[in-house]
Each structure stands twice: as C-alpha cells, then as structure tokens.
Amino acid sequence: MNRPSWDDYFISIAYNVAERSNCVRRQIGAVIVRDRNIISTGYNGTPMGVKNCFEGGCPRCAGDAASGTSLDTCLCVHAEENAICFAARHGARTEEGILFSTTRPCFGCLKQSIQAGITRIAYVEPYDYETELED
Numbered sequence: 001m002n003r004p005s006w007d008d009y010f011i012s013i014a015y016n017v018a019e020r021s022n023c024v025r026r027q028i029g030a031v032i033v034r035d036r037n038i039i040s041t042g043y044n045g046t047p048m049g050v051k052n053c054f055e056g057g058c059p060r061c062a063g064d065a066a067s068g069t070s071l072d073t074c075l076c077v078h079a080e081e082n083a084i085c086f087a088a089r090h091g092a093r094t095e096e097g098i099l100f101s102t103t104r105p106c107f108g109c110l111k112q113s114i115q116a117g118i119t120r121i122a123y124v125e126p127y128d129y130e131t132e133l134e135d
Contacts, residue, residue, distance in 0.1 A: 007100070007122055010100040011100050011102070011124055013029075014030055014041075014101060017031060018043055018044075018102050019043075021045050021079070023044045023054075023076050024054050025053075026044065026103070027043070028101065029041070029043050029079050030042045030079035030105075031099075031100045032092075032100075033098045034093065034094075034098075039097060040090070040094070042080065042083030042084070042086055043082060046075050046077070053075075053076055057075060058075045059074075060073040060075070061076070078108070078109050079102070080105045081108075081109060081112060084113070088116075096117060097116075097117065098119065098120045099113050099120070099121045099122070100122050101122070102123065103124070103125040105121060105123065
C-alpha cells in the first residue's frame with residue numbers, strides 16, 4: 001500500500017477546499033494544521049454576506065482587468081486569510097501551525113501567517129508576481 005506523506009495528504013485536502021471558491025479568476029485553498037490535525041480551512045472568495053464573485057460581487061473580477069492589475073478593487077478574501085480568520089473566529093490556536101496552500105501565498109498572507117504564529121508554509125503552485133504584473 002502506498003500512503004501519501006503528511007504534506008501530500010494536507011495539500012490534497014487544500015485542493016478539495018479550493019473547489020469551494022467562488023472567485024471566477026482563481027480557485028485557491030488553504031489548510032492550517034497543528035500536530036497533524038486540521039484546525040482551519042479557507043478558500044478565496046468574497047466576504048461573508050457579500051454577493052459571490054461569480055454573481056458579480058467583486059468589481060475587479062466582473063470587469064476586464066488584466067491579471068495582476070487593479071488588485072485594490074478586488075473584494076475577494078485570500079484563502080490563507082480566510083483560514084487564519086476562521087481559526088480566530090472559532091478559537092483555534094494557529095501558533096506553531098503549518099499552512100498548506102495550493103498556491104504560493106502573496107506577501108500580505110505571508111505577513112499575516114507570521115503574525116498568526118505559523119511556523120511553516122507548504123505550497124504546490126508557484127506564483128510569479130513580477131510576471132503576473134507584466135502580463
């Protein structure tokens with residue numbers, strides 16, 4: 001029997017979480033783990049109570065902004081942000097946790113992860129921010 005490593009196991013769960021994303025541009029999932037136990041998950045999409053992205057809730061995604069541009073008009077919350085916020089909302093301790101994400105977190109999510117006490121970040125898909133800005 002070929003069992004996946006713990007990292008592969010949690011990354012595969014992050015990909016399943018990403019399927020819940022309501023963003024029309026990218027589907028990203030994140031999982032926060034402590035002691036091999038999932039404490040929180042998150043996916044990217046509009047904030048709770050706001051019309052979903054695929055229903056026109058995000059002005060950036062509803063428009064024709066080029067990849068990497070007009071990011072200040074995007075209402076979508078990042079998967080990593082959602083995972084950290086949901087952990088806080090439900091009283092789950094993130095300190096010494098590991099963040100598994102389907103895609104390399106942005107600089108803002110990296111800073112938030114540090115502040116949340118996350119000690120390691122694992123991701124599969126690179127995200128070249130400079131290339132995205134040039135497209």
